[in-house]
Amino acid sequence: LLLLLIGLPVAGYYGVAAWKYTTAHVSTDNAYVQADMAQITPRVEGTITEVLVQENWWVKPGQVLVQLDTRDAEVKLAEAKAALTRARESVDQLFAAVAVADDCHRATRSKIQTAQAEIAVAQAEFHQAELDFHRAQQLVAEQIIAARQFDQAKTQYDAARSRLHARQQELQEAKQNATTGGRETEQARAALGTTVTGERSEHSLVKQAEAAVH
Numbered sequence: 001l002l003l004l005l006i007g008l009p010v011a012g013y014y015g016v017a018a019w020k021y022t023t024a025h026v027s028t029d030n031a032y033v034q035a036d037m038a039q040i041t042p043r044v045e046g047t048i049t050e051v052l053v054q055e056n057w058w059v060k061p062g063q064v065l066v067q068l069d070t071r072d073a074e075v076k077l078a079e080a081k082a083a084l085t086r087a088r089e090s091v092d093q094l095f096a097a098v099a100v101a102d103d104c105h106r107a108t109r110s111k112i113q114t115a116q117a118e119i120a121v122a123q124a125e126f127h128q129a130e131l132d133f134h135r136a137q138q139l140v141a142e143q144i145i146a147a148r149q150f151d152q153a154k155t156q157y158d159a160a161r162s163r164l165h166a167r168q169q170e171l172q173e174a175k176q177n178a179t180t181g182g183r184e185t186e187q188a189r190a191a192l193g194t195t196v197t198g199e200r201s202e203h204s205l206v207k208q209a210e211a212a213v214h
Helices: 002-024 070-141 147-192 204-213
Strands: 048-051 066-068
Touching: 070 147, 070 204
Parallel strands: none
Antiparallel strands: 048 066
């Protein structure tokens, strides 16, 4: 009886303790713990050579998690720099082509002006030679001048006419060259794709290549 009286309070105490524990704790053989997880996406591709953290470690912003093999990145960087060099050379060639086309076009226009001035002179000379030749024809027919003088007038007339035709041909060729040069200038400007006065570094080809490097 004494043991029973002593055992009841003890059992009651442990019973209450067990009830409090079970109400505050969960026990299971198939449990999951909820935790924050974040997917890591690298900004550059590469082969991982070393992992600097372990599973379930706390990490900080900016902390290095892995080391990548730099050889692939170095190859890509070298290729990008080579492409940038080629782009700059291409743009330089485009600018040079526009400059050459402009120079040729200006030279051709200058030739047109020169040819027009020479035609004016040749026309005046031919007109005078033509008058002299017709007058000589009348005079030789009337036997006022010798045949030798008539021959001189005819020679001057033929020479003046040849010079006029030559100047007219030169003008025609200059105009054709101007038309061709104008098309070449337009094609060069179209290939350049920007204002000729713009900076070479601002050209789209160079900007794209620079973006690949950076």
